[in-house]
Amino acid sequence: MGRSRIRTSLIAAAVAVALAAPVAAHAARISYVVDAGVEHDDNVRLDAVEPDSQVIMRAGVGFVATQEGSTVQAVVTGRADYRHFEEGVDNGVEGVLSAYLNWVMVPERLSFAIQDELELQAIDRFAPDSPDNRQQVNVLSLGPNFLFHVGDTLQGRLEARYIDTHAEVTDEFNSNRIGAALRVAKAFDENSSLGVNAQWTDVDYDQDLVARDHERIDLYAHYVRVLANTDYAIDAGYSRLDYDDGERRTGPLLRLEAGWRPGERTRLSLALVDQFSDAADTALIEGVADRSAASIPEGVLVDDSAVIASAYREQRVSFAWAYSGERLGWRVQPYAQRLRYIDAQQPDEEVQGVLLGLDYRFRPDLTLRAWAGGERVDYTLLDAQEDTRRAGLTLEKHWTRHWSTSLSYFRYERDSDILADVHQNIWYIWMSYSNRPR
Structure with missing residues (x-):
């Protein structure tokens, strides 16, 4: 596994270096945090029968680099963590990276975009989240953007993309994709706009036994309106998947994000999704390219689900209520999701959960800082259910503008019809240095 992990990490590292070089030349803003500490984990492998308690030495570095110039616009965030275990588990480095760069070659006419997303995900979705059940997953997208005008009021954009997906262990996820998109938009005023989008993608898997090669077409309208106390964005249209074996899937495409600010410090938001998707699409959509305020990752987190090559039908709704005061801030977010995998060997999921933060x-x-979350997953084809509960506390003390220490506690519980029930407690104390005051 080590050799493959190095290969995947180097893909993201090369993109980071390529982005950082032009960024540095144009005085980009770079922030970083270096930290080290000691962790005690009472169940490293999440074993229900023989928990393995260990003291783990840790060191990590996280960063964010941004550039907003007339020629280069770039955002790069990343983190790498090294863990040294007492015994039985291989020491090593795990990392995440999210990078986006747009190079303007001809102003208002031609640019070139690169996006790279390196994540850490589970190998087996039904196995415990232990160090032996993790892999690096990389999604790289690049291609030109051609800008044009239609009359005096319409702006057009033609995109071409090459996308490479690579998983360290799950070879069936590996693929090469080519795509194109045509987008035309009209701004009614500085607060609202309407656009029409047509997208085409051809997906060619290295191994098509688990997930089948297919073409995808999306046609949808995009409307955005932002006011003083309300904002919303709506995508509405149609999608079609044409598989090489002759099967065709069609369905609506609906995405809604709406927000309301009843007070200066309070925000209510609603998100609705009904669409076809897959793991590569999700990685690119949730990447740094769509983040208005990128920040340094606080840790290398394992994605809640394993990487799966199959496309699926996603239906999701979430609601969030957040308050931000001078001393106190909190957030409540209940959500529900249904995933219907097109390839039958993948069990469908129905998920309900809630996230709390204080x-x-x-x-x-x-x-x-305190947070908690609970989630129930029903695997409909397996007639099985899994409940997970997570909670954490962190107390942070700043000694100077750059130096701080923190003590954190994390609790994990799982009740499953597929796996044995387990629990885990983690204590971690560390010191960190930040090049910019936090």
């Missing part, structure tokens, strides 16, 4: 600042230099 921040409290005792003093300007002392902050407590």
Whole structure:
């Protein structure tokens, strides 16, 4: 596994270096954090019968680099963590990276875009989240953008993309994709716009026994309106998947994001999704290219689900209620999701959950952060159910503008009809240095 992990990490590292070079030349803003500490994990392998308790030495570095110039616009965030175990588990480095660069070759006419997403995901979705059940997954997208005008009021954009997907262990995810998109938009005023989009993608898997090669077509309208206390964006249209073996799937494409600010510090938001998707699409959509305020990753997190090559029908709704005060901030987010995989060997999922977060600042230099989450997953074809509960606390003390120490606790519980029930407790104390005051 080690050799493959190095290969995948180098793909993302090469993109990061390529992005950082022009960024540095144009005085980009670069922030980083270096930290090291000691962790105690009472169940490293999430074993229900013989828990393995270990003291783990950790060191990590996280960064974010941004550039907003007339020629180069770039955002790169990443983190790498090294863990040294007492015994029985291989020491090693795990990392995540999200990078986006747009190079303007001819102003208002031609640009070239690169996006790279390196994630850490589970190998087996039904096995415990142990160090032996993790792999690096990389999605790289690149291609030109041609800009044009239709009359005096319409702006057009023609995109061409090559996309490479690579998983360290799950070879059936590996693929080469080519795509094109035509987008035409009209701005009614500075607060609202309407666009029409046509997209085509051809997906060619290296191995097509698990997931089949196919073409996908999306046609949809995109409307955005932003006011003082409300904002919303709507995508509405149609999608079609044509498989090489002759099968065809069609369905609506609907995406809605709406927000309301009843007070200066309070925000309510709603998100609805009904669409075809797959793991590569999700990685690119959730990547840094669509983040308005990129930040340094706080840790190398394992995705909740394993990477799956099959396309699926996704239906999701989530609601969030957030408050941000001078001392106190909190967030409540219930959600529900249904996934219907097109390739029959993948069990469908129905998910319900809630996320809770709380921040409290005792003093300007002392902050407590708490969070909790609960989720229930029903695997309909397996007639099985899995409940997971997670909770954490972090107390952070700033000694100077750059140096701080933190103590955190994490609790994990799983009740499953597929796996044995397990629980885990993690304590972690560390010191960190930031090149910019936090």
